Amino acid sequence: MPVRVLDHDTYESAGQPGDVCVTTHHGSDAVAGYLMRCPGCGQESYLPLDPSPGARWTVTAGDPRTGTGLTLSPSVWHRVPSCGWHGWVRDGRWVPC
Numbered sequence: 001m002p003v004r005v006l007d008h009d010t011y012e013s014a015g016q017p018g019d020v021c022v023t024t025h026h027g028s029d030a031v032a033g034y035l036m037r038c039p040g041c042g043q044e045s046y047l048p049l050d051p052s053p054g055a056r057w058t059v060t061a062g063d064p065r066t067g068t069g070l071t072l073s074p075s076v077w078h079r080v081p082s083c084g085w086h087g088w089v090r091d092g093r094w095v096p097c
């Protein structure tokens with residue numbers, strides 16, 4: 001499943017499971033993280049990117065603005081009993097474990 005990076009309006013109105021939306025730091029263009037819809041169940045979560053406060057994920061390859069070639073570390077795990085999706089963002093795609 002591709003990681004589609006949508007603008008905020010499109011994400012809010014028409015986002016599908018696996019879609020993300022870039023968030024930036026106030027007063028800055030730097031990518032702070034992604035609002036994301038779980039590729040498994042579509043529930044929204046947030047991925048804070050290094051070096052944001054509390055960040056857990058690092059961009060190890062690709063373009064964080066467009067999603068082209070995007071690779072994140074570590075894996076993403078939706079740790080709720082109703083879903084449990086676990087996988088990686090690799091080369092612009094969601095790849096289940």
Ligand SMILES: [Zn+2]
Nearest residue numbers: 038041078083
């Ligand atoms: Zn889920």
